[in-house]
Amino acid sequence: MRPTAALTPLVALAVAATTLTACGGGSGSDPDTVKVSFKQSTDNSVKVMDTYLADITKQFEKAHPGKKVELVPIKAPDSEYYTKLQQMLRSPKTAPDLVYEDTFLINSDITSGYLKPLDPYLAKWPDWNRFIDTAKAAAQGEDGKTYGVPDGTDTRGLWFNKDIFEKAGLPADWQPRTWNDVLTAARTIKKKVPDVIPLNAYTGKPVGEAATMQTFEMLLYGTGDGRTDPLYDKTSKKWIAGGKGFEDALSFVETVYKEKLGPDVSDALDPNVMTRVRGEWLPQGKLAIALDGSWLPQDWLPGSGHEWPEWSKTLGLAAMPTQNGQAPGKVSMSGGWTWSIPAKAGNPDLAFEFVKTMQTKANAQKWYVANSGIAVREDVAEDPAYVDAQPGIKFFTDLVATTHYRPAYPAYPKVSTAIQEAMEGVTTGDTSVAEATSSYTDALKDATDNQVVER
Amino acid sequence: MTTTAPRPRLTKTPDAEHPVHGPRLPVRILPLTPAIVLLLLFLAGPIAYCVYIAFTDLQLTGQAQESFVGFDNFTRAFGDEAFLNAVWLTLVFTVLSSLIGQNTLGLALAALIQRASKPVRTLTGGIVVTAWVLPEVVAGFLLYAFFRREGTLNAILDWLHLPSQNWLFTLPILAVSFANVWRGTAFSMLVYSAALNEIPKEITEAAEVDGAGGRRRMWHITLPMIRRSIATNLMLNTLQTLSVFGLIWVMTRGGPGGRSQTLPLFMYEQAFQNSLIGYGTAVALLLLLVGSLFSLLYLRLLRTEV
Numbered sequence A: 001m002r003p004t005a006a007l008t009p010l011v012a013l014a015v016a017a018t019t020l021t022a023c024g025g026g027s028g029s030d031p032d033t034v035k036v037s038f039k040q041s042t043d044n045s046v047k048v049m050d051t052y053l054a055d056i057t058k059q060f061e062k063a064h065p066g067k068k069v070e071l072v073p074i075k076a077p078d079s080e081y082y083t084k085l086q087q088m089l090r091s092p093k094t095a096p097d098l099v100y101e102d103t104f105l106i107n108s109d110i111t112s113g114y115l116k117p118l119d120p121y122l123a124k125w126p127d128w129n130r131f132i133d134t135a136k137a138a139a140q141g142e143d144g145k146t147y148g149v150p151d152g153t154d155t156r157g158l159w160f161n162k163d164i165f166e167k168a169g170l171p172a173d174w175q176p177r178t179w180n181d182v183l184t185a186a187r188t189i190k191k192k193v194p195d196v197i198p199l200n201a202y203t204g205k206p207v208g209e210a211a212t213m214q215t216f217e218m219l220l221y222g223t224g225d226g227r228t229d230p231l232y233d234k235t236s237k238k239w240i241a242g243g244k245g246f247e248d249a250l251s252f253v254e255t256v257y258k259e260k261l262g263p264d265v266s267d268a269l270d271p272n273v274m275t276r277v278r279g280e281w282l283p284q285g286k287l288a289i290a291l292d293g294s295w296l297p298q299d300w301l302p303g304s305g306h307e308w309p310e311w312s313k314t315l316g317l318a319a320m321p322t323q324n325g326q327a328p329g330k331v332s333m334s335g336g337w338t339w340s341i342p343a344k345a346g347n348p349d350l351a352f353e354f355v356k357t358m359q360t361k362a363n364a365q366k367w368y369v370a371n372s373g374i375a376v377r378e379d380v381a382e383d384p385a386y387v388d389a390q391p392g393i394k395f396f397t398d399l400v401a402t403t404h405y406r407p408a409y410p411a412y413p414k415v416s417t418a419i420q421e422a423m424e425g426v427t428t429g430d431t432s433v434a435e436a437t438s439s440y441t442d443a444l445k446d447a448t449d450n451q452v453v454e455r
Numbered sequence B: 001m002t003t004t005a006p007r008p009r010l011t012k013t014p015d016a017e018h019p020v021h022g023p024r025l026p027v028r029i030l031p032l033t034p035a036i037v038l039l040l041l042f043l044a045g046p047i048a049y050c051v052y053i054a055f056t057d058l059q060l061t062g063q064a065q066e067s068f069v070g071f072d073n074f075t076r077a078f079g080d081e082a083f084l085n086a087v088w089l090t091l092v093f094t095v096l097s098s099l100i101g102q103n104t105l106g107l108a109l110a111a112l113i114q115r116a117s118k119p120v121r122t123l124t125g126g127i128v129v130t131a132w133v134l135p136e137v138v139a140g141f142l143l144y145a146f147f148r149r150e151g152t153l154n155a156i157l158d159w160l161h162l163p164s165q166n167w168l169f170t171l172p173i174l175a176v177s178f179a180n181v182w183r184g185t186a187f188s189m190l191v192y193s194a195a196l197n198e199i200p201k202e203i204t205e206a207a208e209v210d211g212a213g214g215r216r217r218m219w220h221i222t223l224p225m226i227r228r229s230i231a232t233n234l235m236l237n238t239l240q241t242l243s244v245f246g247l248i249w250v251m252t253r254g255g256p257g258g259r260s261q262t263l264p265l266f267m268y269e270q271a272f273q274n275s276l277i278g279y280g281t282a283v284a285l286l287l288l289l290v291g292s293l294f295s296l297l298y299l300r301l302l303r304t305e306v
Helices: A003-024 A048-063 A078-089 A103-111 A119-123 A126-130 A133-138 A162-167 A179-192 A209-220 A244-258 A273-281 A296-300 A348-358 A361-370 A393-402 A412-428 A433-447 B024-054 B072-078 B081-115 B118-133 B136-147 B152-159 B172-198 B201-209 B214-225 B227-242 B246-251 B263-273 B277-303
Strands: A033-040 A068-075 A098-102 A156-161 A197-200 A238-240 A287-293 A315-318 A330-334 A337-340 A403-405
Touching: A033 A048, A033 A078, A033 A348, A048 A068, A048 A348, A048 A361, A068 A078, A078 A098, A078 A103, A078 A209, A078 B263, A098 A103, A098 A348, A103 A337, A103 A412, A133 A403, A156 A162, A156 A209, A156 A330, A156 A393, A162 A179, A162 A315, A179 A197, A179 A244, A179 A287, A197 A273, A209 A244, A209 A287, A209 A330, A209 A412, A244 A412, A244 A433, A273 A287, A273 A296, A287 A296, A330 A393, A348 A361, A393 A403, A412 A433, B024 B277, B072 B081, B072 B277, B081 B118, B081 B172, B081 B227, B081 B263, B081 B277, B118 B172, B136 B152, B136 B172, B136 B246, B172 B214, B172 B227, B172 B246, B201 B214, B214 B227, B227 B277, B246 B263, B263 B277
Parallel strands: A033 A068, A033 A098, A197 A287, A330 A403
Antiparallel strands: A098 A337, A156 A287, A156 A315
């Protein structure tokens, strides 16, 4: 045997070992710098978050001499933001000190051990008592500990264009009582104002969670008695197989696209459709009804790139009705984002100080108004300065009473993808409602290790 | 460690008169070690790790501890309709855009350019190579703009009074295949131009004198003589095409309804959107397998002599 042959792997191993151990030692973070990761808008003209954080940074650095804030923006669409973030959270080398987490995924990240329980900090923070209980629960793990401080919530409803409604002979104070009322209005618009899109309802995998939450769950949670969770059974801790309510919700989606009440299917399945709805279709009067979230006006604020201050004169708001108008009569879904500290953060204490700065009453209020968020602090919700800050805030804050939170357990993202696939099938007409429902049930069993009940 | 064994190959080096002594060998190998270490660290390491992950149920999130699951990921793939759909689409995409499109078109262009005047040659070459030099994402966006409903293709069809349609929606796999042909033909053209230039003029001239027409010369002289280049080009093209991701992602995201979801897109969806890193990696290994099957096929083609 050639001596070198034996030598090479040895040398390789030795070098590899030294390099790797060198990597492992020391966290590499500066104790005086707090690294803050957040989701930057993919639309360059939308700078709401950037502006807000720059302001907080200034306040924080002034109040904590010698400390610095390093903002680490992640510029990506929602689904890619989560991926990027989760990759960063895996290692102490890349984990920031503070992250912006969607309640959609927070339980998955808690289960993975990516986040730090905040209870010791919260116990010493008097402002925490000002947060409303439902919002506190939004960032709670199955272990009962809290892993994030919510910076607002959101609700959803129907936005409609009063000018188009007038042309179609529909009332300006429109409030549908059933799903059928919504479809009837859309059909009327299609007939009387043929050059506009009657109704937009997000669908399919390209828009991701928006399709699940803004469309499907807004429908699904309005079937049945409107109170019990139609997706997840809390008592048995099992997911619910596709049944009557699921089929009805899919049928609604099918009807919208089959009868061409929605945008052209190819536009509906374009990954950029959300930007078009907010930046193009609604402001240019090309869309009559949009089933969408409370945050839309943030795109129309001064300095946003497509200012549209008159939106409140043109657009009306209506609550999404339950299927047949059964109690409580309306439906909304809520989510929102929280500030969380990664388990592998180098400066957790300093990170929490930054959260405290963000969540003074004045700063929290500034943020809700800036991003059209719905207050989760009761002292802000009661403040007339908040309620009157923008048209629509009162409408969406009132929806909180009849809102639902998603069962955002670790399997949820996969369940959500399965829902999007079912929606996409009926939207393109590739599958029937019955076929899509049964493949959903199969996918659900697969995604949840068969933790599924029929109901 | 010492050795006195003479090393015949080394005696050909300039200092051949001096007998080679043992201690010099490790010294000779020393300059290579950084390269070897880097290879092990950055090539073999990740590959080995990938192979390991493919046998676990590792997730990106939603899991406290991963565990070893044996061949579960692979059996799951073969029972997964979406996976089989992706395999089928990958084959369609590869055959259409690489074997038929890039390869044949590249050869045709190279042959035509061979006889063209210098300015025509430069111009054609320039245009085709531009498509190749463009970053994948930019090319994807350009072709998205070309195929979309309000796009250039439909504008041309309208002008010709032909029925237009939304190509990305009705024929997504065809649209992305065309995009890949558009983008990758330059590579084949360059390979074939080089190969054609290598053919000695006398042989072609002799054939011409013997009365062989263009088509016969192509079949009996040109193709057999560039056979090796064909095999190499096919192999490189196929491997490149199998791994196309950005182009399809930008144009269709694998949609609508998974109708243009090739294996790399399916893998991305499983690993990063559904967080199933283990399963996604298993699919990646299967893709590697498809690639090596194609390579074996071409290598055989290379080996058989005329």
